[in-house]
Amino acid sequence: MARKLIVACLAAVMAFTAAACSSQGNSTGGSNSPAPSSNPSASSSASPDATQDKVTFTLFKGVAEAKDINTNETTIGKILEDQTGVNFKIEHLVGDLNTKIGTMIASNEYPDVLVPDAAIDAVLKAGAFIPLDDLIEQYGPNIKRVYGPYFDRMRADYGGKIYFLPFSTQVGEYTPDPNINQGAFWVQRRVLKEAGYPQIKTLDEYFKLIEDFVAKHKDEDLTGFLALTHDWRFFAISNPPMHLAGYPNDGNVIVDMNTLEATTYAASDDTKRWLQKLNELNAKGLFDKSSFVDNYDQYIAKLSSKKVVGFFDYGWQTGNGRNVLRDAARKDPAQDDFVYFPLPITYDGTHDQYLDPPGYTANRGIGITKSAKDPARIIQYFDNLLKEENQILKSWGIKGETYEVDDKGRFYRTPEQIAKIDEAFNETFGFKYYDWDWPQYGSNSTLSDGNALSPGFQPEVFQMSLTNEDKTILEKYGVQTYADLFDKPDERPWFPAWSIPKEQNSPEKIWETKKDELAKKYFPKLVLAKPSEFEGIWAEYLQEFGKLDTAGYEKWTTEQIKKIMEVSK
Template identity: 50%
Template sequence: MRNKKWLPTSLAVVTAVSLLLAGCSSNNGEGAKTNNTNSSSATDEKTEEVSTDPVTFSYFAFGTNKDVLASETTIGKILQEQTGVDWKMEFVAGDPTTKAGVMIAGGAYPDVISPVGELAMLLDAEALIPLNDLIEKHGPNIKRVYGPYMDKITNEDGNIYILPFTANIGGYLTDPDAGSSIWIQRRVLKEFGYPKVKTLDQYFELIEKYQAKYPTVDGKDTIGYATFAGEPGQFYTVTNAPMHLAGYPNDGNVMVDMKTHEAKLYQGTDYEKQWLQSLYEMNLKGLLDPESFTANGDQFKAKLTSGRVLGFSGYTWQIGDAINNLKKAGNDDLRYVSLPIVFDESITDAYMDPPSFVNNRGLGISVSAKDPVRIIKYWDNLLTDENQKLVQWGEKDVTYSVNEKGRYVMSDEQLANRNDNEYKRKYGWAYFDYEWPRYGDNSVYEDGNAHRPFSQPEVANINYTDGDRALLDAYGIATFSDFFAKPVERPWYPAWSIEKEQNSPEDIFNQKAADLQQKYYPKLALAPEGQFDSVWNDYLKEFGKLDAAGFEAFMTAKVKDRVAGKW
């Protein structure tokens, strides 16, 4: 069984230096010793040349994308022409733990895996190979991109198993349109003269007031409030709310004190009770969607695009298709805007992410991989500036243009394509812009252009509709991120990426605590009138049987390690 803890900083730095030095010297060194027995390849050991003969590998990720052969997309075809490599890409919705367990039980894996939250489980099963030797021999671009983060991605056993998705390059550019997880339909704000809405009570009162005035839309009842909690693996959407409403960023299930760095659970606190009691009261008024805890992702997004939902909880990455479809439909009043909602006026919101690095979300090569060398060379080629621009911007003069100042811009037509879900799939942006070795979202190229198109001010401005500008003007702001407080640096962020060794006390606590939330949140939100407090007390009794103090001590120690530079 592998030890899955990350290296202490001092040892990790030694590892990082050895990797970087190896990249600057000849390629005949031994490098780090690994247990990889799957490195057979059409590689000439003297020339380090790798065959570009056609080959197709299997790629697996958890998600709702449609399965595809990479070469059927424009980006995948261009990359295939460069390398000879194609990918059979499979995406599986549902419970990732169950799927990972099936893989492990069968002992057969796709060539590469994006394990999401199942990294510890796959490492424990020794399903992923170490990448050290492969990076040293074939990864100059990997070293360039991940060099500053080597201490964060190296395990205590000295091996690197995944390449994460958040390695920032060339600076840090804040997304001008970043938002929160609490949204309101724009026609609600418009109806009441674009009022200031900061507290949860103000937010729900506005929705209630609007629904009383307009109970139906196109002959169907409006839905006051819904939440993205019915999709397997997405329940954190509703459980994270107390943390955000209390003025903390997305650190998972803990709130970290800025001065003491103590990590405290919000589960079982007055914050959680206040949130659930608000849902309970909304339900008693007939304003909470009764399918909030059962509707899957497609059903939830269909409700959003119907125009019936007045407010909802959901992160942008969960509901992107619905947001794009609403924009494409052209009725700005039925679109949504996220707001910095908190419990009371004295709280400063913290929805905007500070600079961060997530070290337990990435792509790894499995022990079943047919040719790890071809795969690592593909990844290295993907990490050139040219190909990073391809997977984000596309092709010059086709999907974007360059103005006389050297700035990347988009025409109305190019922008419409970038916002069209089907075009994004056909072109390949839906498949290549995230779950691969990549530059982090906030990266900046050497020429000053943003890595992500919508972080480019010129593109963000063109992307605004008349309705966008009217709303921004009404609130006296220039971009949607201006609704929110500026992010505050948190050296540990995000705490949810702190790895819990499989079957450790912390891992077991996490699972049992989450199970309790999934059991009791629907009971509490949908409780009959007068029964909320009794159900809450039952919940607290069961929660009290868990070792919350031990988990908090573990998380506090890990947070303090990160503050001290030890990942």
């Protein structure tokens, strides 16, 4: 199931089981998964649309990843406006996603373009997206080229029509990510340095490492372990049992590679073991209790405060915080101690599956709403964005400014270019705003000339982007990339299972909603309780969980996976 056809980031299962998809920065100096982009010829290759009157459309993104902005205030967005005459006024989520989308539905008023993220099912049920089939047929040659191989599945998933464009289409050869934009147990580098760079493979070893470090630094007022639970991002605390058991992010289920049987784990021994470890950590004063009340911005602020020793989360979700630390370390190598290092932790210390295999995320995307003033103009903008020159623009930038080309045609970045592409540059240039949530090649795609779409995935760029401190710690662990620390992903054609579409009021969707409600009610109780009370609360949780039709959910999911496997043959 590899995420979004090499997903790259996406995604968070609708209620909190899946990596949601909007990557946030990799260690190569790019913004999210695709990394910086821009193309020299882009500004000179204006399309016929550029002769039309300029227009501004509204776009709402259901993620709180950046400040609101007009795309033409960025370098990339201005180039695209010169080509098409189109600007987008982007609004990002503030507050609760479901509440925001619910307000739109109740008023029957929408932005011109909508990226509803985990609330996409509610948007589809409300009939807020218009069908795109005719528009694509008339105005979308590049949309056909990029998304054509997935049209049948896109239509089958949603009643025979195409209502949105996903973010996960694989184009060209698969390019592996040398960084960790997926799940990992992260720890400050200084912790590993002080301990002599030990091999940390199990959860017990990981927490012992943190406990020992905090005990030696009592005067620093450190947080041993922090968790994210806000809104739909609750998956950051509910997903670890799946990974600790050696499985990738399939959302609510783990899937047997031989039988294809899908099994839920929310009430499994693996989940009990995870929550009991957090309970023990809390009893020792090493767990941040406010993890259950902090919002996402507060969480990111804590990650960048240098006070948090360790956490579990997905690279794409924590890039905003981790990049602050990386940028500081580039300016002052002494700050490298506070940069986080990813570890592939499992219960038994053996085969891990944190890295996503190639996949296709079917339930996240961008759509044009029934409130849109000029759908044809919007779809033309999308199609223009999918020209390869503009995919280079959004991913690499402008030749001579943010990347170079050697005599063999290989794209690379100079040390000076890498140094200047920090979070602030990502915003002004537009890498941050065009990194995800648009029609695009999947992050692991390859351009027609063999270059990686994503600069961070280009071997030349990755190696050049490494600081001396990066090279030192990688050498200590005998690897050349961060991904080398992790086992290679097993092939899973259905991946990710969490993206299999479900109707809004279906038994499967109802099961997920009720399961999420139970987890949000009981997980805080289980983690924050006195250790002597844990077993009693767990028994109560199991009793409530037993009232759900889990067998029906597992049966349905297994059937869907087997159907996908048949299509994939």
